[in-house]
Amino acid sequence: xxxxxxxxxxxxxxxxxxxxxxxxxxxxxxxxxxxxxxxxxxxxxxxxxxxxxxxxxxxxxxxxxxxxxxxxxxxxxxxxxxxxxxxxxxxxxxxxxxxxxxxxxxxxxxxxxxxxxxxxxxxxxxxxxxxxxxxxxxxxxxxxxxxxxxxxxxxxxxxxxxxxxxxxxxxxxxxxxxxxxxxxxxxxxxxxxxxxxxxxxxxxxxxxxxxxxxxxxxxxxxxxxxxxxxxxxxxxxxxxxxxxxxxxxxxxxxxxxxxxxxxxxxxxxxxxxxxxxxxxxxxxxxxxxxxxxxxxxxxxxxxxxxxxxxxxxxxxxxxxxxxxxxxxxxxxxxxxxxxxxxxxxxxxxxxxxxxxxxxxxxxxxxxxxxxxxxxxxxxxxxxxxxxxxxxxxxxxxxxxxxxxxxxxxxxxxxxxxxxxxxxxx
Amino acid sequence: xxxxxxxxxxxxxxxxxxxxxxxxxxxxxxxxxxxxxxxxxxxxxxxxxxxxxxxxxxxxxxxxxxxxxxxxxxxxxxxxxxxxxxxxxxxxxxxxxxxxxxxxxxxxxxxxxxxxxxxxxxxxxxxxxxxxxxxxxxxxxxxxxxxxxxxxxxxxxxxxxxxxxxxxxxxxxxxxxxxxxxxxxxxxxxxxxxxxxxxxxxxxxxxxxxxxxxxxxxxxxxxxxxxxxxxxxxxxxxxxxxxxxxxxxxxxxxxxxxxxxxxxxxxxxxxxxxxxxxxxxxxxxxxxxxxxxxxxxxxxxxxxxxxxxxxxxxxxxxxxxxxxxxxxxxxxxxxxxxxxxxxxxxxxxxxxxxxxxxxxxxxxxxxxxxxxxxxxxxxxxxxxxxxxxxxxxxxxxxxxxxxxxxxxxxxxxxxxxxxxxxxxxxxxxxx
Numbered sequence: 031x032x033x034x035x036x037x038x039x040x041x042x043x044x045x046x047x048x049x050x051x052x053x054x055x056x057x058x059x060x061x062x063x064x065x066x067x068x069x070x071x072x073x074x075x076x077x078x079x080x081x082x083x084x085x086x087x088x089x090x091x092x093x094x095x096x097x098x099x100x101x102x103x104x105x106x107x108x109x110x111x112x113x114x115x116x117x118x119x120x121x122x123x124x125x126x127x128x129x130x131x132x133x134x135x136x137x138x139x140x141x142x143x144x145x146x147x148x149x150x151x152x153x154x155x156x157x158x159x160x161x162x163x164x165x166x167x168x169x170x171x172x173x174x175x176x177x178x179x180x181x182x183x184x185x186x187x188x189x190x191x192x193x194x195x196x197x198x199x200x201x202x203x204x205x206x207x208x209x210x211x212x213x214x215x216x217x218x219x220x221x222x223x224x225x226x227x228x229x230x231x232x233x234x235x236x237x238x239x240x241x242x243x244x245x246x247x248x249x250x251x252x253x254x255x256x257x258x259x260x261x262x263x264x265x266x267x268x269x270x271x272x273x274x275x276x277x278x279x280x281x282x283x284x285x286x287x288x289x290x291x292x293x294x295x296x297x298x299x300x301x302x303x304x305x306x307x308x309x310x311x312x313x314x315x316x317x318x319x320x321x322x323x324x325x326x327x328x329x330x331x332x333x334x335x336x337x338x339x340x341x342x343x344x345x346x347x348x349x350x351x352x353x354x355x356x357x358x359x360x361x362x363x364x365x366x367x368x369x370x371x372x373x374x375x376x377x378x379x380x381x382x383x384x385x386x387x388x389x390x391x392x393x394x395x396x397x398x399x400x401x402x403x404x405x406x407x408x409x410x411x412x413x414x415x416x417x418x419x420x421x422x423x424x425x426x427x428x429x430x431x432x433x434x435x436x437x438x439x440x441x442x443x444x445x446x447x448x449x450x451x452x453x454x455x
Numbered sequence: 456x457x458x459x460x461x462x463x464x465x466x467x468x469x470x471x472x473x474x475x476x477x478x479x480x481x482x483x484x485x486x487x488x489x490x491x492x493x494x495x496x497x498x499x500x501x502x503x504x505x506x507x508x509x510x511x512x513x514x515x516x517x518x519x520x521x522x523x524x525x526x527x528x529x530x531x532x533x534x535x536x537x538x539x540x541x542x543x544x545x546x547x548x549x550x551x552x553x554x555x556x557x558x559x560x561x562x563x564x565x566x567x568x569x570x571x572x573x574x575x576x577x578x579x580x581x582x583x584x585x586x587x588x589x590x591x592x593x594x595x596x597x598x599x600x601x602x603x604x605x606x607x608x609x610x611x612x613x614x615x616x617x618x619x620x621x622x623x624x625x626x627x628x629x630x631x632x633x634x635x636x637x638x639x640x641x642x643x644x645x646x647x648x649x650x651x652x653x654x655x656x657x658x659x660x661x662x663x664x665x666x667x668x669x670x671x672x673x674x675x676x677x678x679x680x681x682x683x684x685x686x687x688x689x690x691x692x693x694x695x696x697x698x699x700x701x702x703x704x705x706x707x708x709x710x711x712x713x714x715x716x717x718x719x720x721x722x723x724x725x726x727x728x729x730x731x732x733x734x735x736x737x738x739x740x741x742x743x744x745x746x747x748x749x750x751x752x753x754x755x756x757x758x759x760x761x762x763x764x765x766x767x768x769x770x771x772x773x774x775x776x777x778x779x780x781x782x783x784x785x786x787x788x789x790x791x792x793x794x795x796x797x798x799x800x801x802x803x804x805x806x807x808x809x810x811x812x813x814x815x816x817x818x819x820x821x822x823x824x825x826x827x828x829x830x831x832x833x834x835x836x837x838x839x840x841x842x843x844x845x846x847x848x849x850x851x852x853x854x855x856x857x858x859x860x861x862x863x864x865x866x867x868x869x870x871x872x873x874x875x876x877x878x879x880x881x882x883x884x885x886x
Contacts, residue, residue, distance in 0.1 A: 095628065102591065118591055118592075119591070119869055122591060128868075240867070287680050290679065295680070306680070306681070353635065362684055364690065364691040365625075365635070365691055366694050366698070367625045369691045369694070369695035370651060373653075373692075373695060373696075374657075374699075375650055440665045440668065443665050444665050444669040447665075447669050448672035448676065449673050449676050449684060449685055450673075453684055455680070
């Protein structure tokens with residue numbers, strides 16, 4: 031869960047130990063989604079409950095490459111990830127094709143983030159907020175009428191400029207306002223976004239698709255279902271564990287991705303066939319090691335830093351299969367880089383060598399080709415081979431009995447490099 | 456001339472038919488949304504068939520126009536080098552380009568380049584992206600743009616290869632909003648990328664066998680499922696294996712002594728020669744980078760060395776492309792982030808000067824043996840209409856057969872012109 035939500039929230043921007051620990055503790059305690067979001071939106075490095083949560087902001091407030099600090103990008107990500115609305119195009123003007131996305135929706139949130147900076151070189155990520163003392167002015171690039179806004183949750187009411195709690199003290203935090211008003215049961219967009227995202231994680235496609243484009247011209251494929259999921263999730267105090275269990279028990283989740291295409295496959299948004307899902311780089315690494323019989327030997331216990339062979343392999347898998355930083359990881363992405371890794375990476379190919387107790391060692395002791403086929407198929411594809419597939423394995427060994435050892439490695443590789451293994455289907 | 460602020464939405468609404476056409480054109484993504492479809496897919500198919508190619512030589516730091524394409528000898532800022540006649544009557548260049556001068560009848564110069572940024576950080580990005588209007592997105596560099604607009608050639612090789620000093624790898628940054636798959640496959644020092652060579656543990660026969668098995672598994676898997684995943688998967692494995700089969704492209708023993716001598720054994724010489732080999736193999740877009748052109752100090756000794764290092768292999772490249780008839784299909788561009796100041800500073804250097812500089816080009820779609828535009832007598836400013844990088848992007852895309860006015864990218868529904876719509880092609884350069 032920690033890894034999953036780390037990738038979802040940070041989109042491969044980088045790692046941070048305090049953040050990892052924060053997420054780990056949060057999911058161990060089954061912290062509710064609204065609580066988690068409240069802490070991320072208003073982090074405090076001194077509060078043990080919230081320490082580490084600031085990484086969501088601080089990493090986005092770092093300059094990268096030749097780009098300036100991206101306050102609009104942070105604003106956009108808060109809208110995308112917590113409300114399911116991508117307001118990027120509404121930064122400079124009302125969105126041209128999405129009637130709902132007005133410039134004021136972006137600017138109201140931006141007025142807060144404009145004043146936030148990351149504290150440099152902190153062991154625990156921390157932000158500084160410049161007090162918001164007046165409304166934020168903006169113009170549309172299409173007409174130069176001046177407009178202004180105070181802090182505002184998109185599609186909510188404009189909030190007053192925060193005042194000082196007492197004379198002589200600094201004004202209250204605008205981030206606290208956002209954290210108070212965004213993750214709420216009565217904010218439909220908040221519950222619908224997360225219901226849709228969890229549905230996507232389990233089922234493979236959002237009811238609203240793409241995930242970041244909730245608006246009236248892009249309705250859910252199953253409006254009553256999304257309403258129900260959002261409502262029930264909110265009623266269950268945004269209990270993520272409960273929600274994932276409910277989804278896993280659904281018929282939709284359990285459907286097969288196979289069918290008879292007459293005349294063509296049903297559209298994915300019908301959910302009539304199961305949707306094939308991408309395995310993350312981390313999942314691929316673990317699945318591969320599980321199959322070759324190396325996972326227990328290599329994976330460090332939770333809470334220990336990655337080192338040695340595990341670290342080396344993990345880096346290679348991430349380089350080959352993870353998306354670029356700032357690119358959401360959604361659907362299956364085939365790349366030449368990944369293909370070349372599968373074909374030629376030495377460390378990966380080493381896993382297909384015989385070592386006491388591993389898969390190749392087990393099959394090497396078997397003599398009947400059908401037994402070998404069964405062992406390979408059960409371990410790698412977690413199913414029995416068909417007669418055709420058993421025959422195929424038999425043919426390989428009959429063709430070249432002298433090269434038995436190589437044939438075993440070849441077979442293991444071809445299965446591990448196949449789509450049946452590399453895709454959640 | 457009418458210059459609309461933005462493309463109109465109705466011009467870009469995707470019909471089902473057009474969307475399907477686009478998806479057929481690029482099998483990489485599994486759902487249309489991630490592919491970032493072009494709005495004129497049918498056109499992209501036609502363009503692909505024409506097999507136009509390009510090579511961009513990027514002289515990082517800023518080539519001095521005065522020590523190259525626009526010499527001003529005997530002027531207050533002219534410096535010590537003479538200008539020499541070339542094979543194109545009436546066009547003179549700096550004597551440091553003595554080899555290139557013999558190929559000038561193939562080249563087209565633009566001497567009226569006037570751009571915006573005089574810092575490296577802003578200039579490199581702006582020039583490489585063609586200075587599009589700011590729409591809150593990161594635009595692709597030219598190589599990624601061409602990879603997107605034209606795709607791979609029929610060679611099946613990756614469409615964008617970048618030959619550079621130091622490290623290689625898959626470089627996604629050039630692709631901007633187009634997404635990582637339009638990034639460059641970078642050959643560090645011309646060497647093959649990681650995992651390109653068949654792992655020595657695997658014999659070619661085993662490689663064939665294992666891939667045949669893999670394909671058999673995949674065919675069986677895909678038989679009663681949706682096609683998209685299997686198609687995308689086999690597309691990239693095919694591309695990877697096409698690259699692996701062209702191991703010879705990285706085999707230095709295949710280089711003739713004659714080529715080695717003509718291009719030179721120095722870094723830029725080897726890299727430009729590697730670039731030619733990539734073009735011959737059918738790569739759509741090749742970028743060759745050379746660094747250390749930022750001659751704030753000791754400009755003239757630096758140019759005496761650097762410009763000559765460029766001159767020798769560049770002249771050989773033009774000669775070879777012309778001899779083989781490849782200039783009819785290949786666009787050649789020599790570019791920096793800006794030119795250098797006419798004024799010579801107290802370190803005998805020249806500083807950054809975007810106000811008036813030159814760009815050299817050659818090949819498909821362009822006139823040959825011409826110099827378009829001019830600077831004033833001292834070379835300080837453009838004399839006549841100035842041309843920004845946006846004009847050059849229009850010119851180059853048009854030369855490659857892409858009509859920039861009619862093409863836009865689709866960034867998740869946001870239509871983005873492929874070149875700055877406030878600019879147009881430099882007609883005098885186009886054939």
